[in-house]
Amino acid sequence: MKLLHLVSAALLAATAIPASAAEISDGKVKIGILNDQSGVYADFGGKWSFEAAKMAVEDFGGTVQGAPIEVITADHQNKPDIASNIARQWYDTEQVDSIMELTTSSVALAVRGISVEKKKIDLVTGAATADLTGKACSPYGFHWAYDTHALAVGTGGALVKQGGDTWFFLTADYAFGYSLEEQTSNFVKSQGGQVLGAVRHPLGTTDYSSFLLQAQSSGAKVVGLANAGLDTANAIKQAAEFGIVAGGQRMAALLFTLAEVHGLGLEAAQGLTLTESFYWDRDDQSREFSKRFFDKTGRMPNMIQAATYSGVLQYLKAIDKAGTDETEAVAKLMHEMPVEDVFARGGKVGANGRLISDLYLMEVKKPSESTQPWDYYKVLATVPGEEAYIKPEESGCPLVSQ
Structure with a gap:
């Protein structure tokens, strides 16, 4: 009888727990x-x-x-x-x-x-x-x-259309950098452009002088930065010291976000073209x-x-x-x-x-164009997601029927 009472109590306790909660590990x-x-x-x-x-x-x-x-x-x-x-x-x-x-x-x-x-x-x-x-x-x-393909379509596509048809890449030396360089190179070439060369740099390096000199001597119209974060910011700062933009070349920040623009400041970042999938304003x-x-x-x-x-x-x-x-x-x-x-x-x-x-093609504002803190972007165009991303059946994913 005592055992029966214990079993009954246990069953009652179990039924008191919501069924849905019991399904949460x-x-x-x-x-x-x-x-x-x-x-x-x-x-x-x-x-x-x-x-x-x-x-x-x-x-x-x-x-x-x-x-x-x-x-x-x-x-x-x-x-x-x-x-x-x-x-x-x-x-x-x-x-x-x-x-x-x-x-x-x-x-x-x-x-x-x-x-x-x-x-x-x-x-x-x-x-x-x-x-x-x-x-x-x-x-x-x-x-x-x-992803790297969407960034290539967004930023790379915009610059080729604007006449930036020759490229040289500064690439972070790991999987992300390789992928971003490859995707952008393929897109530039598909639009009739040329890739004149590339150089790879270690993640987190602080000296870009030799890499930037190679980019400068290449004569490419666009220097594509296939890196991100402080790597991109430091490369942009040092490019200004070498007079790369003043000499007529454009800097394409292939992965740059509002956080890095804020850290760099509008004076240094103005005029950069980049792609983000969200903007606060x-x-x-x-x-x-x-x-x-x-x-x-x-x-x-x-x-x-x-x-x-x-x-x-x-x-x-x-x-x-x-x-x-x-x-x-x-x-x-x-x-x-x-x-x-x-x-x-x-x-x-x-x-x-x-x-x-969707993603958004942005241009970083000049300091004189910014009207409030964090007012950093002009939205140049909306890039529909269907155009920006590789179709699943073309992605190489083995789970998707070709």
Whole structure:
């Protein structure tokens, strides 16, 4: 009889727990934001992406299916081995359900491999290589914000149309740089342009003199900077010292965001052409979100931080709709659900995990044109997502029927 009472009590306790909450592993949803917080990309995403992720959780309500949502963060220092160790620890011992942001392509590719092995969702907003939705695609992997192909179509296409038909590249010496150079070179050539040469530099170098002299002596109309963060900013500063722009060549910042423009200042950055998939001053909705972000961080968000907000929000929406955080169910819904938020309007996710949404071709304003803090861009054109991104069936993703 005593045993019967114990069993009855246990059954009653079980039925008191909401069925949906029982479908959330470990009784909570845990998201890891893994990126560079101390190196050349610290402003690019950094701790600001962590703040954007926390904003998404707050805006969602703090819980999903009755379970609390936790966001943690770590600095991978742009090293794939460090990132891999953190990812394994998060997945194996810290009950992390999904890893996001993942600035630096070599890091994102390393973590993608571990996520596939552990059958976990990763959502990349900070890395650029199109391989993430190409040969390294995953049924549980997603790529938000931008990629090397979209940047090539946006910035590269604009400059070729304006007469910049000969190029020389300064390229960061790792997967992201190679991919950005290759994609832009292919697009320039497809438009009738020529690539006169390229030189590769170490990540985080401080002396660009020999690289810039080679670019200058090439006679190319456009010097394409296939790098990002402080690498791009330092190259632009030193190019001014060598009189490259004054001598008639143009500098194309192939991956440059609002954060780096702010760090460089309008005096040095004015006239640069670049592509972003978000701008804080685009419309009332983006301004409202960005003001809240500014109140928390003291800065306006760039496309990486806005995309991290969007990615976290979409992941939570998928869990809520699925009624579980089980990877297969959530990934399926993330492929099916439209993306409609402050970052992406009418966005959709391709079969290869690529978020397809519009990008914006920007020109950095002259100091005299800026009317308020963070008023840095003129929007030259909208680049439709369908034109900017590789079609899933042409991406090389083995999950997509050719």
